[in-house]
Amino acid sequence: MRRTQTKAFASLICSIILLIFEIWAYVETTGFRVHKRAFVQPATFPQIMICGMAIFTVILFIQSFIKVTRGMKDGDPENEPAASVNPFTNRGVAAAFFVIILCVIYTYLFDKLGYVLVSACISVIIMWLIGKRDLKIIIPVSILVPLIMWFIFYKLLTVNIPMGMLQPLRDLVDKL
Amino acid sequence: MNWSLLFESYANVFTSFQVIFMTLLGALGGILLGAVPGMTATMGVALLIPFAFGMDLIPSIGLLLGIYCGGMYGGSISAILIHAPGTPSAAATLLDGYPMCQKGQAGRALSIAMFSSFCGGVLGALVMTFLSPLVAQMAMKFTSAEMLMLAFFGLSVIVSISGESISKGLISAFFGLLLATVGQDPTYGAKRFVFGFRPLLSGFSFIPTLIGLFAIAEVIAGVERIINGEEKQQKSEEKITNVLPDLKTIGQIWPNIISGGIIGTMIGAIPGAGGDIAVFVSYGFNKSSSKHPELWGTGIPNGVAATESANNGCSGGAMIPLLSLGVPGDAVTAVLLGAFIMKGIQPGPMMYVNELPTVYRVFAALMLANIAMLLVGCAGVRFFAKIVSVEKKMLYPIILVVSLLGAFSINKNIFDVGVCVLFGVIGYLMNKFEFPLSPILLALILGPMCEQNFVRFVDVNNGNFWEILNRPIAVGFFLVSVATILYSIYNQKKINKREAENRKKTFSE
Numbered sequence: 143m144r145r146t147q148t149k150a151f152a153s154l155i156c157s158i159i160l161l162i163f164e165i166w167a168y169v170e171t172t173g174f175r176v177h178k179r180a181f182v183q184p185a186t187f188p189q190i191m192i193c194g195m196a197i198f199t200v201i202l203f204i205q206s207f208i209k210v211t212r213g214m215k216d217g218d219p220e221n222e223p224a225a226s227v228n229p230f231t232n233r234g235v236a237a238a239f240f241v242i243i244l245c246v247i248y249t250y251l252f253d254k255l256g257y258v259l260v261s262a263c264i265s266v267i268i269m270w271l272i273g274k275r276d277l278k279i280i281i282p283v284s285i286l287v288p289l290i291m292w293f294i295f296y297k298l299l300t301v302n303i304p305m306g307m308l309q310p311l312r313d314l315v316d317k318l
Numbered sequence: 319m320n321w322s323l324l325f326e327s328y329a330n331v332f333t334s335f336q337v338i339f340m341t342l343l344g345a346l347g348g349i350l351l352g353a354v355p356g357m358t359a360t361m362g363v364a365l366l367i368p369f370a371f372g373m374d375l376i377p378s379i380g381l382l383l384g385i386y387c388g389g390m391y392g393g394s395i396s397a398i399l400i401h402a403p404g405t406p407s408a409a410a411t412l413l414d415g416y417p418m419c420q421k422g423q424a425g426r427a428l429s430i431a432m433f434s435s436f437c438g439g440v441l442g443a444l445v446m447t448f449l450s451p452l453v454a455q456m457a458m459k460f461t462s463a464e465m466l467m468l469a470f471f472g473l474s475v476i477v478s479i480s481g482e483s484i485s486k487g488l489i490s491a492f493f494g495l496l497l498a499t500v501g502q503d504p505t506y507g508a509k510r511f512v513f514g515f516r517p518l519l520s521g522f523s524f525i526p527t528l529i530g531l532f533a534i535a536e537v538i539a540g541v542e543r544i545i546n547g548e549e550k551q552q553k554s555e556e557k558i559t560n561v562l563p564d565l566k567t568i569g570q571i572w573p574n575i576i577s578g579g580i581i582g583t584m585i586g587a588i589p590g591a592g593g594d595i596a597v598f599v600s601y602g603f604n605k606s607s608s609k610h611p612e613l614w615g616t617g618i619p620n621g622v623a624a625t626e627s628a629n630n631g632c633s634g635g636a637m638i639p640l641l642s643l644g645v646p647g648d649a650v651t652a653v654l655l656g657a658f659i660m661k662g663i664q665p666g667p668m669m670y671v672n673e674l675p676t677v678y679r680v681f682a683a684l685m686l687a688n689i690a691m692l693l694v695g696c697a698g699v700r701f702f703a704k705i706v707s708v709e710k711k712m713l714y715p716i717i718l719v720v721s722l723l724g725a726f727s728i729n730k731n732i733f734d735v736g737v738c739v740l741f742g743v744i745g746y747l748m749n750k751f752e753f754p755l756s757p758i759l760l761a762l763i764l765g766p767m768c769e770q771n772f773v774r775f776v777d778v779n780n781g782n783f784w785e786i787l788n789r790p791i792a793v794g795f796f797l798v799s800v801a802t803i804l805y806s807i808y809n810q811k812k813i814n815k816r817e818a819e820n821r822k823k824t825f826s827e
Contacts (some may be wrong), residue, residue, distance in 0.1 A: 234546035
């Protein structure tokens with residue numbers, strides 16, 4: 143196995159990304175408002191946390207760098223293959239990324255289409271995606287679960303959930 | 319202590335049909351509410367306050383305490399079965415509860431959680447009955463210095479929940495502490511990492527973050543596993559002959575139950591510190607003192623017992639400052655304070671003088687609430703354990719839509735759904751690269767407490783932080799924290815060494 147496919151190499155890349163994030167976050171804290179009379183500035187605590195994070199990121203970087211460049215002993219857990227995040231070579235990762243995209247769309251449509259409709263749609267799509275093909279089960283489950291959850295939250299817990307196009311259903315329940 | 323009055327009060331409560339019925343109802347409602355990610359005991363208690371208004375004091379308090387105790391246990395059900403803690407207090411339960419479920423021991427994990435919750439709750443109720451004025455006095459000695467060091471003590475547990483790589487665990491923890499600073503600074507109101515986006519002013523809500531990191535990340539990872547053919551469908555092959563743990567298991571877990579219950583009660587008694595902190599402290603303490611710390615996190619009953627006894631111990635602990643001083647110990651007791659005032663009773667030191675029978679009846683009601691939780695829990699174990707046998711291809715989408723609804727319901731805010739999805743992605747990626755998630759959670763709980771008390775202490779002492787050395791309780795906490803960190807590092811190194819040897823052996827074979 144190539145060194146670039148090991149967990150140690152993945153940790154090395156992670157530590158570089160984290161270091162970039164920490165530098166960005168630290169620069170961001172320098173723009174926080176300063177209070178002249180304050181002993182502890184609003185930026186102090188985040189800066190301490192960023193420094194703490196940076197110290198351990200550097201440690202992780204050094205540990206991984208040594209392992210990648212000098213090689214690892216047999217049985218070293220860092221010598222095992224790293225998890226794939228490439229959606230083009232791994233179908234599972236591609237499906238996971240697709241679910242993430244679906245979740246983002248779900249968030250966008252939650253207010254517009256309403257919880258029940260958008261939840262039913264996402265359930266059907268995910269069930270189909272992961273190999274459940276029995277429509278006699280998929281459709282009733284996808285509709286009933288959000289509907290029952292909506293009813294519990296709306297009627298018993300008095301949480302007002304967006305219904306979008308199904309607003310008449312809420313009016314009907316209110317009337318009943 | 320007026321023993322005859324105490325016995326009379328217990329007898330009154332335990333023989334009143336109305337009190338028993340309302341407490342059982344509360345426990346059932348609490349367990350069901352707690353099991354839904356995003357629904358907390360606080361929400362349940364707040365919702366039922368109007369219903370309690372029309373009842374007598376003790377049945378209404380029984381109903382509310384039933385929800386409180388039931389909710390504490392209910393949170394563990396979803397943590398064990400679907401890797402999504404129903405309440406923040408169950409966040410540490412999934413560390414061992416979920417692996418137990420994956421081993422096909424869901425029913426056993428649930429029964430241990432229920433039994434430990436009951437024992438922790440009873441321990442808390444006993445401490446409340448016999449030691450409440452004493453514990454309340456001690457708790458009120460906690461100023462910003464002690465609270466800061468208590469938070470530091472809580473954070474010291476991070477090393478023991480970091481897993482193989484301590485560096486990765488600590489990076490996660492500092493990342494969590496950094497996330498906790500997003501929004502308005504608690505002292506001066508300065509905007510931090512807001513980028514002109516108004517919903518970020520109040521920071522990331524804790525529960526949507528929790529749901530995202532665990533439930534949504536698990537759904538995304540689950541979909542990947544199913545597509546790659548790595549997901550095994552769990553069948554409910556486990557025969558639950560007894561809804562309570564067997565004697566052998568009880569013999570194995572009782573030290574964890576006792577220590578968890580005591581830790582939970584003590585932390586619960588400190589205003590501002592609740593079950594979410596207690597569970598991690600208890601887990602860290604019990605893991606450090608275990609003969610086999612390497613087994614913790616792999617699905618052992620001790621881990622479930624240590625956390626579940628701590629969060630229910632908190633219920634008794636949190637009632638102590640409420641009744642003795644009129645200061646609520648956590649969010650639920652703050653709502654309960656409202657219920658007392660609504661009934662014309664002002665909790666506080668004078669309550670022990672003017673309303674002693676009522677105080678004793680509240681003690682009895684808490685004990686009854688724990689028994690009710692056990693009875694309802696016993697009835698439900700078999701049913702809950704069946705959830706794992708639902709086909710994963712159907713279960714994951716259901717978890718997703720229920721979890722996202724839970725995230726929305728906290729503030730009725732679509733932004734929280736987005737936060738939940740964002741942390742789902744972060745959790746998924748962190749899991750992939752073996753960064754532990756629990757330290758983020760602990761940091762999100764303790765970060766605001768740490769910062770607020772640090773700023774307050776330094777301001778009060780005109781910038782002289784070293785004044786903290788004159789606070790013996792704070793220094794004590796600091797020393798215990800340092801000892802915990804060092805011991806956890808030593809333990810982790812030992813575990814890593816042993817595992818490396820095992821791997822080497824397996825590799826050479």
